[in-house]
Amino acid sequence: MDDSGVLLEIGALVGPERHRFRLTTELGPHPYGTLWQAEDQASSGRPTVTLLFLPDVLIRQPEFVERLRKLIIVCRKCKHPNALDCYGLFSAKGLFFLAFEAVDGLTLADMFASGKAAQLKPMQKQGLLIQMGKAMDAFHREIHKSHASLAPELIFISSKRGVRVMMISWHYVVDDYFDLMPSKPTYRQYQAPEGFVDPQPTSLRSDVYAFAALAYQLYADKPAFLPDDDEKARFQRELKAPNSLSAKQWSALQSALNPDQQSRPASILELLKALFSEEEDTAANTPEDAHPAPPSVDKPNRVINAISRVKKLIPTGWLQPFQPIIRLLQKIPLSPKVTAALLFSSGLILGLLLSLLLQQPDPQQQQAIRTLTEQRDLLQQELEQARINSPVTSEQPVETSIDELTQPLPALNESEAVAPSPAAQDTSRQALEQPDGLARFRDHFGEAGYAPVVQTLPQDTFLMGDLNRMGDDNERPVRTVSIDYSFALGVHEVTFDEYDQFALATNRPLPDDAGWGRGSRPVINVSWQDAQAYTAWLAAVTGEPYRLPTEAEWEYAARAGTISAWWWGNELVPAMAVCDECGTQWDGQQSAPVGQLPANAWGLKDMHGNVDEWVQDCYSDHYRGAPEDGSALLSGDCSYRVIRGGSWFDLARLTRSSSRYRHPPDTARNTWGFRVALDLPTPISNASP
Structure with a gap:
């Protein structure tokens, strides 16, 4: 039983109602709680994940949960193959836990304790350090702040997955409660002398x-310092050189353990280069029985092979502009610096080819799109791997605080958020500001009635579904959909103000606002049937064909011409949406008032997060046979919409x-x-009141 009173046992379901996990294997205690493996019941295929159940002594501390949420948002910006992917913080019935990608539970701390670390071969130790170091370097480049919590219990190791470093900076949320914790974290044992000063003037060099x-x-095979050693020990203890290190390597390690921050290497990559530069070509290729090490930089022949794979799938002549670069890749000497530059340029080549294919979405070219996407991603990884061979700059970027990184963007002023003046006649149309030439307007009816602000959208063809290999089976197969008609979509979700007009006019119960307020907040606690009734009423009182959008129209509008997971890109950016981890x-x-965050390229707000949005379609668990003309799927089993x-409640991945x-x-x-949504018989431009 967890100390929250919830029974943790194999087969138990944990988590909120909309996202449950079934416990499968107890991995054991951890300094920050208890580790379990579980099946994610809310994801297709029920993938295995790792759950870390937090101790009740932490949950009870003031502001702990909120501070931890901020750290999770920050750490998720670090995307690297050796960074442990955190899916978010979950809670239900007083139980709080973190969900991560699946790991075996073996940590470097376990290996130290059992003596297995001492049995690793030199190449295995080197590979382990390189993977750890590159994950930490990615954290520094993305977060620009010291981790301040690096310790062996955060280094997870498996023979199949290699190294995964937990990127949550626990020091910032548990240090005040350190003495209360039932199992003490060990980051203080490894921290630099400046970490003992209050306030702690840590930097990237502290890591x-x-x-x-x-x-x-x-x-x-023994720690440099003991758990109870203080700042003084960092200055007074004379460490003995390990027998397995050369004089050059020991000198490099000593420089990194210098009590003076400015005398240390400026980055972990700089230290790795000093330690392993003589063997850097072999450091990344460990034997099959070793824990996987980073792949070597395969020179730009990978680029040639990638382009060769897709040549037959690409229209004739598309590769012609790139032939000089391809010939250059085959001929010139490859220093580490040149390799990195060419990998970057080659990624641009594949990116341009991908863009050309996506502009002409022939179903027969879908294999080319998938291949180019895979090769582009591989080249990005190769560029990352090349960094360890490239010259290291002397200084890292200036640090910023956690609060600065998670500060929400200021609310944007919206002219359409102002209540409209009564119309002079029963039905009128008020033209509003038009983003990028797309007409925006609001219909009025009666003496003071008004419809939601809507935005006309362009006609085009787009690829619908999981283009980024981040989704579930029900987002496939990717298919081409043509929107060759005119329609408009609500700039934001229907608000309480807008819906309450309908409820009062039709003597329907007012939906519960959960105590958050009504007004400009999106209406909640409404069913699909309620939404249908509202659009039918709106169509009747305005004389205009209002309706719910189709699923294809909704995704078309959310993408706004993009092919990324969110309209702004493939990575979560703080304060661009409202979700459980969006900053x-x-x-x-709770929900946010509509229109508080940036709009996409077509001027639409809150397409990602805030509240889920009903669409017209009956549900199918795949896209095979789904309409390709933008219309709704209305056949089959319509017991689900x-x-x-x-x-606001969901993980970020569910807002894609x-x-x-x-x-x-x-x-x-x-x-x-x-x-x-609103059908338009002809495109509207510069509509007048």
């Missing part, structure tokens, strides 16, 4: 020190443009809302 202390223990003041708590966009879910049409929750 270099901690990394060097771990490396010393790996080679000396806003509303995350995981599709809902799109994710909500292609993510989709289903619910019975007569059910409602405080995370569900909708927006309207």
